[in-house]
Amino acid sequence: MEKSKNGILNRLKCIATYIKYGLFLHGVRNNLAKIGLDFMPYYYCKSMSSKVNPDQIKTPDLDLKLSIFGKTEINYIKNSILGINDNFLFKDLNNGVTCVGLKKDDDIVAFLFIRSQSFYFRNRLFNLNENEHFFVFMYVYENYRGKGIAPYLRYQCYKLLEKEGVNTFYSISEYFNFSAIKYQKKFNAKPLELCLSIKLFKKNIWNFTLKKYYS
DSSP states (O other): OHHHHHHHHHHHHHHHHHHHTTOHHHHHHHHHHHTTEEEEEEEEEEEEGGGOOGGGSOOOSSOOEEEEOOHHHHHHHHHHSTTOTTOGGGGGTTTTEEEEEEEETTEEEEEEEEEOSOEEETTEEEOOOTTEEEEEEEEEOGGGTTSSHHHHHHHHHHHHHHTTTOOEEEEEEETTOHHHHHHHHHTTOEEEEEEEEEEETTTEEEEEEEEEOOO
């Protein structure tokens, strides 16, 4: 009985979080996907590090350290975030995927997975050149949200990768993830395409380009 109550409370907490951050429709899509009806509209975006205004990036009032995360941090992430254990990202850490993160002392504050090689997303191939990287997935731990951590980490990654000759960055934002779209605009990320991916019962996948944008 206690386990059942905890499950209900966790579900209610998730719903409240979705509503708080404007992710209700995003949550509905995710729940439909769990029963095999996976309809995912998304923007494929491009940003240039040279077009980011550093004055817009508010440095958090925290003593943060930027580093490349290794096995210890990765294991902590896998065990501390619900639903991330089976994420394909962890299988690719030695194959073109890097995890860059922020720490406050020994406490992990946030992290960002970055791809440096061409990859498949929902059976669609995305090609990357040597000067191009793909920002896959960012997460800020709840205790540190609302402090400007996400844009600060992304900007620090720009600066880090510029030293390696990388100046063009791509990312995908789900259409119903309004907070992610707002975050993209902060970095002058421009949509290249509006796409729709349909995956039925975890077997058949179709990809469609609904609209192309020209700058």
